[in-house]
Amino acid sequence: MSIRILPIEQVLDRTGLSRRTLYSEISEGRFPRPVQLTARRVGWPEADVEAFLTSKIAARDGMAA
Numbered sequence: 741m742s743i744r745i746l747p748i749e750q751v752l753d754r755t756g757l758s759r760r761t762l763y764s765e766i767s768e769g770r771f772p773r774p775v776q777l778t779a780r781r782v783g784w785p786e787a788d789v790e791a792f793l794t795s796k797i798a799a800r801d802g803m804a805a
Contacts, residue, residue, distance in 0.1 A: 771792055
């Protein structure tokens with residue numbers, strides 16, 4: 741199994757969130773924290789982003805995630 745790490749640009753594109761909102765959601769514990777890749781680069785496991793989106797859709801549909 742391969743783990744794919746998404747850069748912030750792809751996370752913003754997939755979620756539709758702004759950078760400011762993304763980091764606000766992270767600080768509030770509502771979005772997964774990034775993985776530090778280098779001193780100046782972070783990324784998010786694709787599975788974490790997909791799980792976030794799936795939970796939002798489930799909440800919209802009134803289903804427990």
